[in-house]
Amino acid sequence: xxxxxxxxxxxxxxxxxxxxxxxxxxxxxxxxxxxxxxxxxxxxxxxxxxxxxxxxxxxxxxxxxxxxxxxxxxxxxxxxxxxxxxxxxxxxxxxxxxxxxxxxxxxxxxxxxxxxxxxxxxxxxxxxxxxxxxx
Numbered sequence: 702x703x704x705x706x707x708x709x710x711x712x713x714x715x716x717x718x719x720x721x722x723x724x725x726x727x728x729x730x731x732x733x734x735x736x737x738x739x740x741x742x743x744x745x746x747x748x749x750x751x752x753x754x755x756x757x758x759x760x761x762x763x764x765x766x767x768x769x770x771x772x773x774x775x776x777x778x779x780x781x782x783x784x785x786x787x788x789x790x791x792x793x794x795x796x797x798x799x800x801x802x803x804x805x806x807x808x809x810x811x812x813x814x815x816x817x818x819x820x821x822x823x824x825x826x827x828x829x830x831x832x833x834x835x836x
Contacts, residue, residue, distance in 0.1 A: 718763060731756055775833065779831050782810055787810065807823065809821070809822055820832060820833055
């Protein structure tokens with residue numbers, strides 16, 4: 702496991718997407734609970750709720766822009782399914798139009814966005830999935 706990140710390891714705290722040092726990496730979707738902020742990829746991080754909210758909003762927007770402008774066939778993204786719509790971590794709707802789901806144990810989710818077609822597998826009792834651009 703990596704060492705716990707310190708404030709001096711992070712850049713753009715409170716400004717935008719929080720990056721790790723001089724790397725090309727950023728923190729993932731941040732969860733703030735009981736006064737602590739958790740990153741799924743990096744564990745506890747020294748970020749306030751307000752800074753996490755700023756980061757999450759900027760990351761949400763960047764993910765959608767990347768999906769719209771840069772996602773080629775075979776590339777993927779991670780999303781949530783609420784039973785009707787595909788959404789981001791913050792709840793922003795991703796799909797345009799109807800979402801088709803099939804299967805009982807593992808549902809296959811098909812959705813479109815900006816003329817691109819996506820397919821993902823939703824595990825039983827789960828709402829998080831990875832979708833691949835198919836066309």
